[in-house]
Amino acid sequence: MISPAIERLLYLVAAVLFITGLKNLQSPATARRGNATSGIGMLLAIVVTLLELEILSPAVLIAGLLVGSAIGWWMARSIKMTSMPQMVALLNGFGGAASLLVGGAEFLKSELRGEAISVDTGITIQLTLLIGAVTLSGSLIAWAKLQEVMTGKPITFPAQKVFNALIFAAIVGLSAYQLYTPDSLLWPFYAVCGLSLLLGVLLTIPIGGADMPVVISLLNSYSGLAGSMTGFVIQNDVLIISGALVGSSGIILSQIMCKAMNRSLANVLFGSFGATVTATGKSAAGLTVKSISVEDAAIQLAYAQSVIVVPGYGMAVAQAQHTVRELAELIEKKGGTVKYAIHPVAGRMPGHMNVLLAEANIPYDKLFAMEDINSEFDNCDVAIVIGANDVVNPAARSDPASPIFGMPILDVDRGKSCIVLKRSMGAGFAGIENELFYAPKTSMLFGDAKASLGKLVSEIKQL
């Protein structure tokens, strides 16, 4: 219906709309419009593709579009904000699955028709299969870990890396064989798909729950790359551009996360951090913690001039974000200021805490990144730590023997006083003791974060 030249230009328009949309994500004020712009680009690309088809199997195609849209809509509406990491993990996986299926269908089409596949198309098909399958199975494992369907602890076995390397070598070997064999064979194709799915599982199981921000970002990148490879296979510019944009976005986020943990990407992916409890850190023997009553904590907060809230994964687990806002409003009513300090790896994905606090109607200009707020702890009357642990552990600054030594942290210990909301005295991820809990300025308020905050709120109301 439309000429290939026009079609290609319209795809270019779609790509420009995606880029404009991403550009608008640089500020919360324009972000929503940016997302809509990007959506218009997508609609345009889909309409152009549909117009291009002359005869189609409409029933199947329309059914696919409707079923996918309905499921996607339902997921987006029903997901809880605390479960956003699981949602993104699943979407990463779907992206991988779509690329794997398109790559697979392109391969089978040529094989079944007995057409020869050129070497470069062959290579891009094999890459699509590999990246798509690794993204799919890796994302499902990441989802299972986040959803706590399976253990969040690293799963390791002897010679794991050697085994993974052998599987990767087998995939490369089979792909090469497939490319150069003159026979029309299907078994290497199925083997490549199967082994790639296995590889995705094996690469993700040794990574611990608290390293999920890096893994999700990386899988996000892979899902983009898989899309880009599909673009090479079907020779479509807009797929290559969009995939590359998402691919570089995921890589940058992974880098930010790694930097925030002072670890290399290789260490996160292959280090099995937290698999064994390290005995090198300081032990808590001989130290005592000071626990505080709700009444005392309420008085301390009610008369504080400046309060900084440090949220962590524990806040998400307890769904405590709304109660946090109630407490903050009370403190503000009493004349204090409340700011929020957010560590880049707090929670289970980049920006997780910000979304939860936004959900609780806390304005984004009160949320501060680590480097912007660290200097303010010196003048802060009370810092409240809600379900965060490693990101406020002073050992990262002071104890070279600690496994997290060198990781940038929120300097909560520099405040005038600190209240830590925590369920029990269990050690954090990787069993690292946290000196902050034993510091003279720190008081511990034990119990479920949401329940404790609720009690604080009603106590302050009575003051």
Add this chain to the structure above:
Amino acid sequence: MSEYLITGIVIFVLATYLGAQLIGRVPPTLHTPLMSGGNAISGITVVGAIIVAAAGLGWISTVLGFLAVVFAMMNVVGGYAVTDRMLQMFRKEEAK
């Protein structure tokens, strides 16, 4: 080697560089919507999926195409809808 491969590589490298420039300036507070919005954009694979599903080359490619369309559309609709749901919650402090 086909001519498109080189064109494709040029496009890929430039788009990756552009992406890095764009994403580096996204504030941390928007990193989650950035990722879900990225998921929506990678749903562009739906273009390939539609072509495969409509090619009418026997039941295997129709089934694979159908599934690919479903997965890609879940990304497109799910990604944009959930990103919008998040972004509408972000607000500035009202002037009192």
